Amino acid sequence: MAGELEDGKSLGGLLSGLAxxxxHGHPxxxxxxxxxxxxxxxxxxxxxxxxAKMRGILKSVASADMDFNQLEAFLTAQTKKQGGITSDQAAVISKFWKSHKTKIxxxxxxxxxxxxxxxGLSWRVDGKSQSKHSAQIHTPVAMVELEFGKSGQDTNSAAVTEWRDIPALDYHTSHAAEAVPGTVASLENSEAVEAAADDNTNHSAAxxxxxxxxxxxxxxxxxVNQILKKLSEVEESINTLMQPA
Structure with missing residues (x-):
């Protein structure tokens, strides 16, 4: 059955499934x-x-975040090792990593x-139209909006509520409904795996x-002047630390 394990198309599908x-969280x-x-x-x-061998190789390559020179050296060593991989398998692994390195x-x-x-961060300069203190009306203010969230989530799902007249800060949180992504249905070949994976990625992003x-x-x-002063102090401290002894 060694010939079956040498098939490049099947190995490409196997690597896609393992990845x-x-x-990518598809148990x-x-x-x-x-x-x-x-x-x-x-x-x-x-x-x-x-x-187990292919999983170990893929884990080693991903954990080290190998560049292409490191990858070639690593795979060459694997082909020379007893019980390692063939040159054809090394070529498939190299091609797979070059295509999937960034996503992984x-x-x-x-x-x-x-x-x-x-x-995300956005800001604007505005003028106060109302305030508890009449002296502050029509004075310029900086409005800053910071968006926090897990990477890969849909930014269109949440909305910001109206600004409030609070001197220091105010924050608002909004939540969107949860949904469960689908699973890969077919692994007949590498193209099927990658197409299904892309479908799941697009679906999950939404x-x-x-x-x-x-x-x-x-x-x-x-x-604003207080913040600028603090930032200036931080910059001076960093410059001091970066100066050679």
Whole structure:
């Protein structure tokens, strides 16, 4: 059955399935599914170590975020190792990594973030039309809007409520409905896997657990000057630290 394991098209599909399972959050892609769809003629006792080998190689390449020179050196070493891979398999792995490196890297970075990150910032200068203190009416103020959320969520799902007349800051949170993404249905070949994966990615981008938080800040001239002064102090401190001893 060695010839079955040498098939480049099946190996491309296997790598796509492993990537979906390992890096893109599709736990439904199991060993049994991969064998049935891609290597149905290969016995379990042969397929299991082959799958473990490919999973280990893909994990090593992704964990090190290998560039193409590192990848070629790594795969060359694997072809010379006893029980390693063939040159044809190395070529398939190289082609796969060159096509999927960016997506896998982005997915790993997103998974490593525990908290929400800054997703957007907008600002404008406006004039107060009403205030508790008449002296502040028509004075210029800086309006800053910060959007926080998990990477990959749909920014169109949340809306900002109206600004409030609060001297320091105000924040508003809005939530969108959650939905569960679909799973890859077929792994007959690499094209089918990648097409299904792209469908899931597009679907997830639109409906996957979307949530945004908006922090709305209002600064008068005094507060803007205070912030600029603090930023200047931070810049001076950084410059001091970066100066050679």
């Amino acid at each position: 979906q399972s390992m890096f 439904g892609i199991t060993e049994e599914l991969l064998r049935n769809q891609l290597y149905s003629e290969v016995p379990h006792e042969e397929f299991r170590p082959f799958l 890297r982005e997915s790993l970075i997103n998974q490593s973030r525990w908290d929400s990150g800054l997703r 409906v996957l657990a979307m949530e945004s938080e908006f922090l709305c800040l209002e600064f008068d001239e005094v507060k």
